[in-house]
Amino acid sequence: MSVIVAGGGTAGHIEPALAVADALHRLDPSIRVTALGTSRGLETTLVPERGYPLELIPPVPLPRKPTPDLAKLPARVRASVKATREIIDRLDADVIVGFGGYVALPAYLAAGKGVGRRRRAVPIVVHEANAKAGIANKIGARRAARVLAAVPDSGIHARGRSEAELVGIPVRSSITGLDREAFRAGARAHFGLPAEGPVLLVFGGSQGARSLNEGVSGAAKALVAAGVSVLHAHGPKNTIELPEPDPNSGSDALYIAVPYLTRMDLAYAAADAAICRSGAMTVAEVSAVGLPAVYVPLPHGNGEQELNAKPVVAQGGGRIVADADFDPDYVVNQVIPMLRDRERLLQMGRAAADAGHRDAAIEVARIVLEEARR
Template sequence: MSGINSALSVVVAGGGTAGHIEPALAVADAVKALAPDTTVTALGTARGLETTLVPARGYTLELIPPVPLPRKPTMDLVKLPLRIRASVRKTREVLDAVDADVIVGFGGYVALPAYLAARGGVLRRRRTIPIVIHEANASAGIANKIGARLATRVLAAVPGSGVKNRGASDADIVGIPVRASIANFDRAGLRAQAREYFGLPLDGPVLLVFGGSQGAKSLNDAVSGAARELADAGISVLHAHGPKNTLDATQFSEAAPYVAVPYLSRMDLAYAAADAAICRSGAMTVAEVSSVGLPAVYVPLPHGNGEQELNAKPVVAAGGAVIVSDADLTPTFVADTVVPLLTDSPRLQAMSAAAAGVGHRTAATEIARIVLDTARKSNTEARNNTAVRNTNRGNR
């Protein structure tokens, strides 16, 4: 019988991309910090980044069939009901096996089956499990919009995301949860160590460039194309170009090197080494960059529903960042706009303070408290119901 144990069981559903997985793991870490005896299980799919990220953080990963939601009428839409049914059935088996007291959903391919399985969904049997939803993006995805109608609590990073609590009240705004190493980050204190780690000079401005886990050609071309102007201004560059991309970085100055790497495994040190960043504006990226107080030039993805630009707007409005379109990010832009920024210390300091003011360093802990309160209530109700049933059987 699910939910009759005194120890709590939390299931996080946020597979597929790092933007779904990292918030889920940040909340998982915060749950364990607040209630160490809690069991945390992550749902994921065999093709998502969670297959490496989740085990690396020490959590059990249970795989379920993914349910991508087609946005256009295709054969995938015809197959959707069967896919949902199969995924919900497998998810329900996992929930039963771990005695789940609460589901915490962050959107993505695994979220919708989790929401339906928790509430009975297409299977319509067994007890319901409360759902807590967190929407990280400025514009909610389909899974979370559906899940919000079933959820006990609905949380969001920013107002106006399109998800609401039942009764049409707005979602509770808590920000985006970031891992503890970022939430408790001392960028200035790690600066010397970080610069030594990457082979960067201890003095002088450093520009950090990254385009997500796979890199971004437009960012690579624009910044490397302005390498001479950056070096002439005394600006060093730490550039993660992506594991499948190549970047021939010409060294124009020994005093201001251009350090190009395929991937940054120590993002904390990359943030500490830098004075400003050029990057995409996915929700998780904006959250982390803001939390550490790093001024940024955000370059939203040129496709999709425009959510990346929306993600960056609050930081831009506060004065902690600027936005440039992908098409307008050129070597000339870097030379004419980014170089003057990196050489203007008072402006960088003001932007850093503004960015940090937008960040929500305590979001993971706030969400974890809500999750644990919901789980405790669910667990208590389940145990009380079991006791009533046992008493009724004894009276027959």
């Protein structure tokens, strides 16, 4: 069986695609899974690292506003669809599963009935991870065999049905299978964190987030004095200023700042709570491991980041604070008391885990196989 996963550009599109690819191989190791991408996206690094073949097509960025580039869009779409159709034919694809973005749109359009030796249409499964569906997935849903969504009311609809099937976001097994308690001691040793005391994990995506960096680093002295250690990924292009350690503080807590975290599983295991953005993939991973979180949605865009976090917060698994309200005072007055209340953290962790979808990758993989076998 030949399956194409189409989800390139950002980690939010690529990671769910690779999680489903892994799940397909767990269900049937003989399945051939090929990723579709462009030379511009993170897929050129992430896909080969996970051991999957990558086929590149011309990118088709969809302008959000009218620009002179808009006139070039039809020609770009035709070129990308043609290249994608050739890949579909060469791989003899049985099913395409798309995760949105400018890689998925050509795949959706190229999956229709072909000419020559491929006269059949290739079935499409569409997965929408965000709380507000993007243009590519809305177009793909019109011709998809199945339409799946991470949260309700995402604005994406299946043919003949009012709502998409709710499945959650596919997350890699190293995260969904993580036993934080069992790995805590080793994870803390890995980062050089104290074995005892609360640990706060801070990260703002692959590039970091200035408001998170300034808000938490500005409270560094208060955090350490309160016995709270910090593992802070500030982004490879960012730096943060930290006060000199006070040898007379009487606290064993440490503030460890790194540009980037390559082992998020260990970071989750080491932590008792997180401060982070609320992209769809971030919320999915943090809730899947049962980690309480303070979500600081990106203030730009269409407000989807806040919507991503709302289901977890409604269950009691986290909090949402506006980017403009997140500062050192918030960390001192709200985050430190939360981290020092062990029972409260345990309750929030259980609520976060209940809100997550640990089996989403396997569920999506089963749906993909059902459609391929049809």
